Amino acid sequence: MATGRRARVRAWLRKWVGNPVASVVLVLALLADAFSLGRADLLSSWRGPSLFVFSEPPIHYGPEIYAVSGVSGLRWVYPEEDSWDELSDLLQTKAPPVSQCVFRESYESPAIWAQATDRYTKTLTIIPLTGEWSNAQLNEVREQLFTNPSMRPSIRAAMTDWTDLASGNIQETTILWGGVAHNAVAITLFAALLYSLTGWPAWFAAHPLSRRARRIARGLCPSCGYDLRGIEACLCPECGRPLTLDSP
Numbered sequence: 001m002a003t004g005r006r007a008r009v010r011a012w013l014r015k016w017v018g019n020p021v022a023s024v025v026l027v028l029a030l031l032a033d034a035f036s037l038g039r040a041d042l043l044s045s046w047r048g049p050s051l052f053v054f055s056e057p058p059i060h061y062g063p064e065i066y067a068v069s070g071v072s073g074l075r076w077v078y079p080e081e082d083s084w085d086e087l088s089d090l091l092q093t094k095a096p097p098v099s100q101c102v103f104r105e106s107y108e109s110p111a112i113w114a115q116a117t118d119r120y121t122k123t124l125t126i127i128p129l130t131g132e133w134s135n136a137q138l139n140e141v142r143e144q145l146f147t148n149p150s151m152r153p154s155i156r157a158a159m160t161d162w163t164d165l166a167s168g169n170i171q172e173t174t175i176l177w178g179g180v181a182h183n184a185v186a187i188t189l190f191a192a193l194l195y196s197l198t199g200w201p202a203w204f205a206a207h208p209l210s211r212r213a214r215r216i217a218r219g220l221c222p223s224c225g226y227d228l229r230g231i232e233a234c235l236c237p238e239c240g241r242p243l244t245l246d247s248p
């Protein structure tokens with residue numbers, strides 16, 4: 001029973017999907033879907049263009065703070081307030097090791113077809129610039145940045161929006177179900193299109209015009225396939241149709 005139904009489904013697919021007309025319809029449907037993504041981009045909250053691109057994430061950087069490892073512990077240089085000259089001197093002399101604290105907030109919305117996920121990341125990275133820094137020391141910088149009581153209030157104020165990083169970096173991924181549904185539809189259409197293309201040779205072979213051409217080439221009656229080799233006649237002796245090459 002099941003195999004009979006499967007055969008019927010296969011025959012149905014071959015008839016209605018495996019042909020050039022269906023291919024054209026599927027291509028148009030995919031284009032329509034692509035255009036609707038463009039509209040969704042304008043009308044809804046989806047960020048960035050979503051057709052075959054990885055959308056550019058907006059990146060937000062926090063204050064630039066540098067940690068200097070001195071004999072009496074860590075010291076903080078905030079060049080926007082202190083001076084960039086002091087920092088460049090430190091980096092040139094390379095005497096006390098300097099590392100940079102990079103606060104970074106970004107939204108990424110990767111999309112190959114429809115945008116299906118939204119990724120939010122907020123990170124603090126400690127980058128060694130000069131001198132030797134062990135991992136433990138880098139972790140120490142990170143910890144001290146949030147807990148050091150001797151940190152200047154102005155630096156604390158600059159870090160206001162970033163204190164939630166004290167307990168670690170943040171990454172949140174949101175699934176956009178509208179985009180997931182769009183992608184599911186697009187994948188189905190693509191699969192149907194590929195299947196449709198495989199049906200072309202059989203479709204053309206079975207096409208009436210193509211069958212006529214094959215019969216004429218083999219010396220058969222184009223209408224009924226009767227073997228006309230060696231027969232001099234204006235009408236087919238089998239079906240009675242006229243035997244001009246361009247007759248319908």
Ligand SMILES: [Zn+2]
Binds near residue numbers: 224225236238239
């Ligand atoms: Zn004939």
